Structure formats: structure tokens, C-alpha cells
Amino acid sequence: MTEASLILNREGHAGTILMNRPKALNALDIGMIRNFASAIAQWKDDAAVKLVLLEGAGGRAFCAGGDVRAVRAAAVAGDRPPVEAFFTEEYAVNEGIALFPKPWVSLIDGVCMGGGIGLAIHNGPRVVSEHALLAMPETAIALFPDVGTSHILPRLPGSIGTWLALTGARLTGADCVHAGLATHYVLREHFPALRAALVESGDASVVERFAAPLPEASFAPHRAALDRCFGQDSVLGIIGALQAEGTEWAAAQVKILRRMSPTSLSVSLELLRRGAGMNLRQCLDEELKLTRSVVHDHPDFCEGVRSVLVDKDGAPNWAPASLEAVDRAAVLGLFR
Template sequence: MPAEDTVVSRRDGRVGRILLNRPKALNALDLAMIRACADILSTWRDDPHVHAVVIEGAGDRAFCAGGDIRAMRDGVVSGDRAAVDRFFKEEYALNLAIATYPKPYIALVDGICMGGGVGVSVHGTWRVATEHAVFAMPETAIGFFPDIGATYVLPRLPGELGTFLALTGQRMSGADAVHAGLATHFVPRARLAELSAALARQGAAAIAGFAEPLPAFSLAPDLAEIDHCFSAETVGDIFARLEAGHGAWAEAALTTLRAMSPSALHWTLLALRRGRDLTLPQALDVEFRMTRTTTAHPDFAEGVRAMLVDKDRNPAWQPARMENVDPAVIAAIVPG
């Protein structure tokens, strides 16, 4: 029996459809899928019959759970640096192609949307999220950093919300993602298929008729304290402000941060601060250079092992304590 295509495309009325079709792997992106998406977008770019592009994920568990980080670790461990570079270079080129696409690009996000999944949605024109959507950039938990242009996107969220999300890997519901700016519209899962069909008839104009009022932003009561704590210029100062006592959310944030790679917290914060002044192409270039240094750091292989390979969730970070991270090492990892 032939294997199913992991990316399925077709023209449907006014739109071109892309289906990420790897549901057992939560539609995680491998290099073949990235190349397929890039080729499809290139083909439709000048096709007069395609007025907009709609991207969805197969199944009801995930839009796209991210990039195939296990494969990246395998490349690092085996010494196949060229394969690792190819993946990140082509993934980031796809992110930029989406951001600069001349036609409306509409992501229908239902289920998990993390890492690389954010990359193939957040740069689009419209990002529709359901109540089952879960947005997150949890890379500090695997000794990496929020990439796919996140060092450009996250600093541009309101206040210091992006810094909070990047360092903690906090998960956001679909409605909260709209409040934050990662998504643009909230549509219940029960109406998503109807919206998808309407897009083929009306194009992007159909979204307005399906979007529903947002429930309250769950982080709203804590935003002032998030801004205060995560506006600090160093990781140590962020910890100090959180430890000064700011309620249950601060305790939860501290517990989460203490489990992350100390080195990854440092290089992520520095990349976010520098990303405030970069264009998206510049940020993607910096991120690509950072992939070479961060994946070579022992925390990357160890973090992926602990979270995704052995799944013991007990990484041995090097160094294990935030205070022992060498600032010179961090400065060398993040291009100035």
C-alpha cells in the first residue's frame, strides 16, 4: 500500500488548500514537508485562479506540533551538520515566503500549534484559532530557543508578554492567542469546516462572518506584573523580581523557569532583546546563525533526549545553575 503524502494540496474554488497530513506525528514538519509547502506556494504565487491560500492540519489533535527536532538531534549527534543546516535554512525561507506572500494566507489552527507550527501560521495574513488550539514556543525546555522568526514576532507582542511566553514556554488557548496577537480570529471548532467551505466561495472575506467575540484574556489580571518582572534586562534580574512575590502566577513561572536550560534562558533573552530592532529577514538570519551554536551546545542534545527521546524529563543541564552560565559564552552564541 503506497504511503500517503505528508502534504496534500488542491485548488478549491477561490482558494488553494494545503493540508499538513502527518496526524500520527501531530503534523510535525520534516524537510520533505517544508519543501512541499514551499513548492506549492511558489506554484500558486502567480496562478490567477488562486486568490488565497488556506493551510490546515489533518486530524483533530494538532495543526502542527513543530519541526522534527528529534531528527535535528540525530544530525547533531551523528555529525551531519549539513543536514541540520538544510532543515533550518529551508524552514526559515518558508517562514519568510509566507510573511511576504502576495495573496492572503489563512491558517486554520485547531489543536496543538507549537514551534514550527507557529512558523507556518503566525507569519500569515489571517490566523483563525479554535477553542482547542494550543499555541506555545517551548524551546527553552529542550536547550534551544524560540526560532522561526519568533525573535522578531515575540518582542512585538504587547508589553513583555512575548518575553514571558519565550522563556517559560507558556501554553496559550486559541482565544488567549488572539488577545496576545499570535492569532487574529476566534472561531469554534464546530464551525471551522463551515468556515473552510465558505473561504472557497468568498475568499478571506468569509472570516468576518464566522469570528466570535472573545472570552476574557486569562492573563489579563497578571499583565502588569508580567511586564514588570520580564522587562528586566538579565535573567538573574527576572528571577529576582519574580522571587519578590507577585502571586500564584509568579510562583508558577519560577517553577517553570527553574526546569529550563539555564543557558537557553540566557541566550533566548538576549536574542529577544536584539530582535526588537531587527526586521524579520534580519532576525531569521540571526536565528540561523544561532542554530549552529545552540545545537552544538550540550544542552540541546540533552534536552531533546530528556523531553522527546527517553522522555524521562530529567535533563542534566551544563551548567545546572543559572548563576554559573558564562556571559561570554552567551554573547558568542547570539550575533550582535
């Protein structure tokens, strides 16, 4: 008998959720999303549930994101309803977590990307181990920062959110706390004891007892340049500022940006700038509208997922192929 992809339990004072697709790095499918919605509805008014504890199975990943290969397959087939259902219901879960009236404790050990961040970022505590790896890699597949991160990323310190969104930079361990994506850094060896304390007490503040001292952020030496460059008003402006820095780090950022979908970079920057002035509900609405145009009406999404996740050739054919060829009117047209 096949094990459930999302395992819900009541343990002590906690409602526990285990994402259980380890071979797929616990990537979210529509069934998991619907079970998340059920858990939220079931536990939000249950006085016996003092907190929710969210984990990923398998030891390699918390949640690698949404199942975008399935989204691409539907888009290629011209089948809009499954795509609409996936994003509509996923974003409703993100909002449900944000509005959940109790602590939603995420124990992040391993890979956590895209949709996985959306399951953790809107409530807390958000606990990372030294083996955590967080990223928003959407521009590589020509999507954009979604699951409510268009609200979160502009509110991270300085220009960190823009840097993460455009480059897909991967943050490990304590760096996630420095960037504002996580709240606590706890060594992997202490996760079992932390979990037991949370279940027994129903008190999220016990996380403080297990938190390890934070080492300096690995990006600290580049922080001033990061804020200067990624604070520019356009992607080409960001690239120009990076080139003016004349450092190895800045040159590496330019190389990364030049690999991403030019349209996706432009859409993502516009979305973050808009998100800075909107609440979470407005951001989720804007993201949902964008999924319809970006997934179905522009070729880059299907091409990006093909390149990264289907054929895995790392050789996408973007349209247009360069940032210089991106038409701003066309970008704004996707925000309809």
C-alpha cells in the same frame, strides 16, 4: 501506498494545504518543508489562487513544530549538512509566507507549537478554535524561539512575548488572540462552514462573519506583573522581580524557569532583545547562525531533546546547571 505528508490542492478560489502526519502531530520534516516551498512558488503569481488555506490533519494538531528528534539524531552523529538544510529551508519558507502576496489563512484547531507557529504567524488571518493550544516551548529542549518569532515576539503587547518565549506558556483559544498570536477566534463547530466560505469566495474577510466574542484573557489578572517582571534586562533579573511579587502565579513562573536550560533562557532573552530592533530577514539570519552554534557546539540541545522527546524522563543534565553559573561571555559567543 503511503499518503503524502503534505497534501496540496486547488479548491474553488483557494490553494489548500493539509499537513498530513497526524501520528506525529503533523510535525514538519524536510520533505514537507520542500513541498511548502513548492506551493509558495507555484501559487504566488497564480491569479486563480486568491488565498491559501492551511490546515492540519487528524483533529489533534495543526502542527506540533519541527522534527527536532531528526535534527538531534544528525547532531549526535556529527552530520551537519542535514541540520543546515532543515533550518535553512524552513526559515526560507517562513520568509516566503511573510512575502506571499495573498492572504495565507491558517485554521488552527489543536496543538500548534514552534515551527507550526512559524507557518501561521507571518501572514493571516490566523484563526484559532477553542481547542487550539499555542506555545513556543523551545527553552525546554534548549533551543530558542526561531522560525522568525524573534521578530514577532518582541512586538507582542507589553512583555507577553518574553513570557511566552522563556516559560513556554501554553495559550488556549481566545488567549491566543489576546496575546497577538492569532487574529480571530472561531468555534470548532463553525470551522467547516468557514472553510467552505473561504474556498467559495476567495475572500479572507469572510472570517469576520464567523468570529466569536472574546472572553477575557486568562492571564489578565497577572498582566501588570507579567509586564513588570518579564521586562527586566536579564533572566536573573526576571526571577528576582517575580520573587518580589510574592504571588502564587509569580512563584509558579519561577519554578518553570528553573526547569529550563539556563543557557537557552539566556540565549533566548538576548535574541528577543536584539530582534526588537531588526526586521524579519535580519532575525531569520540571526536565528540560522544560532542554530549552528546551539545545535552543534553546546551540549544542552541534544540533552534537552533527549529528556523531553527521546527518553522522556524529564530529567535533563544542563551545562551549566544553574542560571547563576551561566557565563554571559559564553552566551554572547554563541551569537557569532
